Amino acid sequence: MPDIYQVHHTQLGTIRVRPLETVLEASLRLGLNVPFSCRGGSCHTCMMQSTGSPVPARAQRGLTQVQKDLGLFLPCVCYPEADMRVAPKGSATQASATLAAGPSLKQLDTQATGHRRSEVPSPPQDPSLWAELGHGKRVRQVLDAFYAKVFADALLAPYFHNTTPDHVAGKQYAFLYKSMTGDDVYFGDNPLNAHHWMVISDALFDHRQHLMIETLEQHGLSDDQIRRWTAFEEPYRPDIVKEQAGHRQNQGRVEMRQEGFAEEVLAVGSMCDHCGAEIEAGVTVLYHQRLGTISCAACRPQALHAEQG
Incomplete structure (x- = not known):
């Protein structure tokens, strides 16, 4: 069994998935722009479509039989068992009409x-x-x-x-x-x-x-x-x-970027999402532009390290 499986995505390129890592986790580790929300198979936001390669059963749990037959799967709970070839949902086949019934939750x-x-x-x-x-x-x-x-x-x-x-x-x-x-x-x-x-x-x-x-x-x-x-x-x-x-809104402006980190001076007090420490207004913090999590100065290194994998 190889240590790393290759997931070939028609738009994102080759994703190298480490042992005990999901396809979504590997994608985010590489900085790829993959839509996701719950990370646990509930919301179906990250759904992808296999183009002929085998899909682990766990990655299709909760999907309808029609969706399974189309090769749809959830990368957030997909631990590859072999190399895979995948595509964005609906791009490999005209699945939209078939999916009108909607995913089950x-x-x-x-x-x-x-x-x-x-x-x-x-x-x-x-x-x-x-x-x-x-x-x-x-x-x-x-x-x-x-x-x-x-x-x-x-x-x-x-x-x-x-x-x-x-x-x-x-x-x-x-x-x-x-x-x-x-x-x-x-x-x-x-x-x-x-x-x-x-x-x-x-x-x-x-x-x-x-x-x-x-x-x-x-x-x-x-x-x-x-x-x-x-x-x-x-x-x-x-x-x-x-x-x-x-999108996060700041002083009435829409923050357009959604990935990676940026620095922000807090207009009001907040708390660190890692250690729970109070952060006073006027302090510059590191925040994740998609998740909106805030890191105090002490937790900043661990936040950056976790993002880089």
Whole structure:
């Protein structure tokens, strides 16, 4: 068995895939512009088409039989078992009509509705809800339980690559703290920028909300408290639900580049996505232009090293 398999892509050229590396990981390591979102086989954004070469069974898990017959596969979960010849989805055959039924997402519709950002304002602050929930104590308990479910969920977990439940729960706690009370304690991206690279359907957003409501009920929140809590999440649906990756927005400008790193002076405080350290406004940080992750000075070397493979 060779140590490295060759994946010959009709547009990207030859991709050398290392042992224990997926086709997507190898493509990104080489700096190739490959569309992707969840990295775990849920969203189908990165789908490619094999042009006659064998496809590992795992790389077609969740696809319809018609899609399998066309040689479609998911490079994000494809560990080659032989050299492959591949092409962008739909380029090898006229597959678009056959795919009209859409990919399956374990009975969820993966086709997003393509929302435009609504002008619905953020909900008014609700400091009384924060107080009712033990001045944040029960909020953190809910979030810890919720993200334990998220990281165990086959559909949601792939969107939290290279992070931990505690880190994500901490960010959401700060977001809700600021939203409910008005205190300036949140140092992360707004929902549009935080999710700009993710391809998420209405059905998947609903799935996430179902898990949240289930968790809120398990922690004894009343129907009224649940309604008030979710009122801080639902208005951001148009920022999150989309059928293709969007762009980060900075001071009203659209950042057109999507790959690689750049430096940015923070207009507002934030936190490092690697170590969780607070970063004050006015500090120059390294950020990934597609994922929107921010690296403090201490974590900058490891971020660059991880990108270079």
